[in-house]
Amino acid sequence: MWPVVVIALNTFRENLRDKILYNLVFFALLLIGASTLLADLTIMEHHRMITDMGLAAINVVGVVIAIFVGIGLVGKEIERRTVYTIMARPIRRTQFILGKYLGLVMTLGVNMAVMVIVFLATLWLYRAPVHGVLMQAVALIFVEVLLVTAMALFFSTFTTSTLSASFTIGMFVVGHLTMDLKGIAEKSQSETVKAVTNSVYYIFPNLEMLNVKAQAAVGVGVPYAYQATASLYGLLYTAALLVGACIIFQRRDF
Amino acid sequence: METIRIEGLTKQFPSGWPGRPPATVLDGLSLSVRQGEIYGFLGPNGSGKTTTIKVLIGLIRATSGSVELLGKPVGDVPTRRRIGFLPESPYFYDYLTAEEFLMFYGHLAGMDRAGLAGRVSRLLEVVGLVEARTRQLRKFSKGMLQRVGLAQALIHDPELVILDEPMSGLDPIGRKQVRDLILGLRDQGKTVFFSTHIIPDVEMICDRVGVIVKGKLLATGRVDELVNQGHTQSVEIACQGISVERIPAIQAMASRVVQRGSQSLIVLPGPAPLESALAEIRKQGGTLISVTPHKSSLEELFFQSQGQGQGQGSLAPARSAMGA
Numbered sequence: 250m251w252p253v254v255v256i257a258l259n260t261f262r263e264n265l266r267d268k269i270l271y272n273l274v275f276f277a278l279l280l281i282g283a284s285t286l287l288a289d290l291t292i293m294e295h296h297r298m299i300t301d302m303g304l305a306a307i308n309v310v311g312v313v314i315a316i317f318v319g320i321g322l323v324g325k326e327i328e329r330r331t332v333y334t335i336m337a338r339p340i341r342r343t344q345f346i347l348g349k350y351l352g353l354v355m356t357l358g359v360n361m362a363v364m365v366i367v368f369l370a371t372l373w374l375y376r377a378p379v380h381g382v383l384m385q386a387v388a389l390i391f392v393e394v395l396l397v398t399a400m401a402l403f404f405s406t407f408t409t410s411t412l413s414a415s416f417t418i419g420m421f422v423v424g425h426l427t428m429d430l431k432g433i434a435e436k437s438q439s440e441t442v443k444a445v446t447n448s449v450y451y452i453f454p455n456l457e458m459l460n461v462k463a464q465a466a467v468g469v470g471v472p473y474a475y476q477a478t479a480s481l482y483g484l485l486y487t488a489a490l491l492v493g494a495c496i497i498f499q500r501r502d503f
Numbered sequence: 504m505e506t507i508r509i510e511g512l513t514k515q516f517p518s519g520w521p522g523r524p525p526a527t528v529l530d531g532l533s534l535s536v537r538q539g540e541i542y543g544f545l546g547p548n549g550s551g552k553t554t555t556i557k558v559l560i561g562l563i564r565a566t567s568g569s570v571e572l573l574g575k576p577v578g579d580v581p582t583r584r585r586i587g588f589l590p591e592s593p594y595f596y597d598y599l600t601a602e603e604f605l606m607f608y609g610h611l612a613g614m615d616r617a618g619l620a621g622r623v624s625r626l627l628e629v630v631g632l633v634e635a636r637t638r639q640l641r642k643f644s645k646g647m648l649q650r651v652g653l654a655q656a657l658i659h660d661p662e663l664v665i666l667d668e669p670m671s672g673l674d675p676i677g678r679k680q681v682r683d684l685i686l687g688l689r690d691q692g693k694t695v696f697f698s699t700h701i702i703p704d705v706e707m708i709c710d711r712v713g714v715i716v717k718g719k720l721l722a723t724g725r726v727d728e729l730v731n732q733g734h735t736q737s738v739e740i741a742c743q744g745i746s747v748e749r750i751p752a753i754q755a756m757a758s759r760v761v762q763r764g765s766q767s768l769i770v771l772p773g774p775a776p777l778e779s780a781l782a783e784i785r786k787q788g789g790t791l792i793s794v795t796p797h798k799s800s801l802e803e804l805f806f807q808s809q810g811q812g813q814g815q816g817s818l819a820p821a822r823s824a825m826g827a
């Protein structure tokens with residue numbers, strides 16, 4: 250277990266020294282701030298706008314960090330050959346992958362916490378209502394971010410940075426459309442279309458399941474059972490991707 | 504005891520094209536390194552040195568053959584605590600300072616913080632980077648990276664040190680420092696295996712050498728054995744007080760003569776005419792300054808073997824030195 254911690258802490262330190270992250274988080278804070286400037290709205294509309302934009306900013310920035318730091322997490326180590334001296338140490342390849350992943354998860358946790366605190370402070374400043382469902386939405390956003398990080402890491406164990414980014418973005422986009430695909434499958438007459446859309450539906454993660462931002466913005470509660478199921482689903486998918494990444498990484502030549 | 508044992512190591516890389524045969528980069532390579540010796544792994548660029556070392560470290564898997572380090576098969580994770588490794592033209596985490604960098608590698612080797620701090624400052628001293636200890640590696644020159652890389656390989660006091668071209672990219676002073684460092688490791692009883700394509704590097708410090716060409720071991724043995732493999736040895740005589748150009752007897756014996764002011768340099772093609780040359784110099788009233796026998800060096804072996812291509816039966820030096 251110890252090597253995992255060493256790798257994770259070092260990865261966290263690497264992230265802390267990366268200026269890009271500060272810029273992205275700053276960008277999110279800017280968006281949250283900008284949402285307060287919209288005029289010509291009723292108070293209700295204004296509150297809803299701040300909540301909407303805040304959650305969206307946290308979500309987008311979390312996912313962008315997950316994708317772009319995620320693909321470099323292991324990919325950059327292979328490309329720059331820094332992995333050589335690490336693999337020469339008494340550490341299993343699996344431990345390396347998990348350590349890298351956990352390091353970025355720590356970074357994402359801290360980043361999201363900063364964004365959420367500023368978001369809540371903004372709501373409080375404008376006397377907007379803070380529902381418990383807001384935190385539920387944030388928790389599911391975090392699950393999505395964990396999943397997207399695992400996707401990026403998975404692809405980067407066997408392909409280049411550019412391709413990993415493309416695959417991850419592709420999977421992310423399709424992941425948000427799977428419900429639509431399911432609809433197409435049900436309506437379509439063609440068996441081929443049905444088969445293709447159905448298999449995409451079952452293979453790709455259903456990321457819309459993790460999206461309750463709309464309910465949160467209007468303060469409609471989300472049942473805890475749903476919250477639990479969705480979280481478990483996202484975490485299991487994440488675990489599967491990490492196992493896949495470990496298996497591929499375990500076998501490859503450097 | 505054998506610290507490294509490689510037997511029949513073959514590594515093929517897929518060609519990337521269906522139907523195209525894979526590239527055989529290592530071809531039945533066998534060698535062994537004994538405990539406490541400095542072993543030079545000598546070969547021209549592209550001969551397979553780095554590939555061999557990658558197999559030793561477990562970065563790539565052998566296609567066939569067996570490889571053992573410290574009595575354990577490669578890939579045994581706990582054994583790696585006893586091995587230090589410096590890759591070729593290393594690139595490290597450039598956001599770390601030299602100190603953080605060494606701490607990190609010490610932690611990875613399972614060392615605790617208390618023991619590490621002292622070890623880090625001692626190694627920074629050994630490689631001459633004390634002043635740069637709080638500087639990020641991104642600001643390091645190539646030579647400094649090589650040195651901090653060496654420190655990284657030694658941080659956990661390993662029994663076996665594997666270095667891939669440790670002197671490449673260094674200036675003469677840096678090369679000497681690395682040589683001294685390697686000799687110091689032997690004094691501590693460590694085993695050192697290092698690769699190089701530069702012959703004097705191995706001639707100066709190695710106990711034994713293996714010569715690899717095109718993925719095969721051409722010769723292995725003690726340096727002096729490989730160097731004296733019955734090749735003609737030229738002899739250089741330096742003397743004073745005569746003008747060699749005016750002495751036909753010496754001209755006839757020498758393969759080359761050079762006159763610089765009052766000093767003369769006479770190169771004899773072999774040791775045979777040495778006595779008569781010395782007699783002639785004395786007879787002419789010259790003063791002897793020095794006699795230097797020039798051993799046929801590994802260089803010749805190197806060039807010969809490169810010219811020979813693969814798998815010929817004429818690799819005499821390899822055969823006679825084998826098992827030495």
Ligand SMILES: Nc1ncnc2c1ncn2[C@@H]1O[C@H](COP(=O)(O)OP(=O)(O)O)[C@@H](O)[C@H]1O
Binds near residue numbers: 516526
């Ligand atoms: N991953 C690889 N795929 C295909 N060929 C490779 C690979 N790695 C090395 N080679 C080839 O193997 C040969 C030996 O390379 P290397 O071991 O780096 O030599 P050296 O370290 O002695 O200079 C070279 O011809 C190189 O092109």
Ligand SMILES: [Mg+2]
Binds near residue numbers: 549552553591667668
């Ligand atoms: Mg090499």
